[in-house]
């Protein structure tokens with residue numbers, strides 16, 4: 393395997409006395425789709441929040457260990473945190489468009505990084521909206537508030553908005569769970585396309601979705617990583633008993 | 645009719661009765677002020693300052709109090725907004741990690757909202773003496789500001805609290821700094837609520853008599869600088885109402901009508917503004 397995009401080493405996290413993540417060691421390969429699976433409450437969301445340091449927002453959370461992106465330990469650094477977060481686009485379980493019009497939602501990330509020229513913004517916004525197959529649907533109403541879009545369109549808008557920041561990594565936490573099958577499929581197809589230029593980490597509960605798009609799988613249970621590896625090996629020939637019974641649908 | 649249905653009817657009836665009751669009381673108050681005040685409202689009242697002997701039933705009006713009240717209320721509301729908005733944003737964005745501190749501030753603000761305005765008046769008065777100020781427009785504005793700042797903060801704070809965490813986190817992961825989130829995201833999402841907060845504070849500022857009683861003084865002239873004393877509508881109503889002369893007491897009601905009209909006008913204005921700013925708000 394090439395050098396992984398993200399290497400998590402001995403990551404532990406606890407809320408007050410409860411330990412949520414136990415000694416996590418995970419390698420996330422570059423330009424692939426890594427799917428994190430596991431029963432509800434096993435710590436998938438928490439693991440993701442560690443990666444873009446949203447855990448900082450919680451004073452009770454005690455985090456230790458390292459998360460390397462390249463050679464840089466983003467967990468223990470004094471570097472500008474906004475710059476670290478910019479490396480990772482976040483797609484949440486449900487879309488949270490910004491309270492502004494469609495155009496400005498995508499232009500937001502560009503504007504805050506100082507790109508303000510109108511011509512430039514127009515070109516880039518169109519580019520990113522096309523990239524998520526939203527352009528045709530919204531090109532005549534770019535100045536309408538983002539709130540008028542359907543949930544599926546909002547989720548694609550959020551993806552476009554995230555891409556506009558030019559991240560290396562896309563973190564998606566059950567990005568299709570609030571969407572209808574067609575919108576879900578659109579997101580899946582987009583991910584399959586985007587992985588040639590982005591590293592994608594995705595949490596999902598849908599086994600079939602994981603089988604469809606995963607290149608690499610991390611399976612967690614009760615805050616521990618039980619098994620991880622390339623998708624075909626993981627699905628065809630799981631090593632651990634627990635993985636086998638999870639894949640058989642014996643528990644969720 | 646089963647028990648659940650009966651319960652439903654009972655509570656619906658209860659709500660209907662209490663809503664009608666409260667609406668009737670409000671209508672009655674407004675009706676009695678209007679019927680006592682409107683017949684005595686004339687152009688002189690809102691266009692002239694008191695002439696000599698006004699308080700004994702002679703000519704003139706209360707333009708001095710109208711302008712004075714507007715000065716005090718607009719000045720205090722602007723100051724309170726300039727202080728309150730940043731504080732509320734700071735509490736909800738920068739202090740998210742420190743829930744206990746934020747809740748402490750909220751508790752303190754609620755406490756301050758409950759203190760009667762006469763106490764603020766007295767506080768303003770002691771401050772005034774301490775700084776060697778005379779009763780003046782400035783002293784009034786400062787006192788009223790102190791009095792409405794907690795209201796402003798809590799009103800804006802309540803609106804900001806309804807913003808979902810997911811929006812905050814989404815904005816963070818786009819690489820925003822906290823101040824960018826403040827004025828580009830949270831401010832935009834809550835503009836309608838902020839306008840309501842301004843309105844609420846303005847209403848309190850313009851209608852309160854006790855906080856200006858000791859601090860603005862009273863005069864028949866329209867102030868031309870911050871150091872001059874000024875009349876205010878609530879005090880004008882108070883002084884006229886305590887007159888033994890019937891005509892003057894009737895003018896007190898006319899003054900109350902003017903005060904209500906100002907508040908009504910500001911409310912309508914705020915509604916219109918809210919409507920046009922609300923369109924980008926997202927209902928999560």
Ligand SMILES: Nc1ncnc2c1ncn2[C@@H]1O[C@H](COP(=O)(O)OP(=O)(O)OP(=O)(O)O)[C@@H](O)[C@H]1O
Pocket residue numbers: 407412431432433434435436437438439450
């Ligand atoms: N802010 C918090 N304070 C205390 N405990 C928390 C907090 N956030 C999460 N937890 C706990 O951490 C554990 C893992 O939560 P997490 O949200 O990561 O699970 P998950 O794997 O994403 O589950 P799901 O699939 O249901 O989304 C849970 O037991 C949860 O109760």
Ligand SMILES: [Mg+2]
Pocket residue numbers: 436437438565
């Ligand atoms: Mg989760």
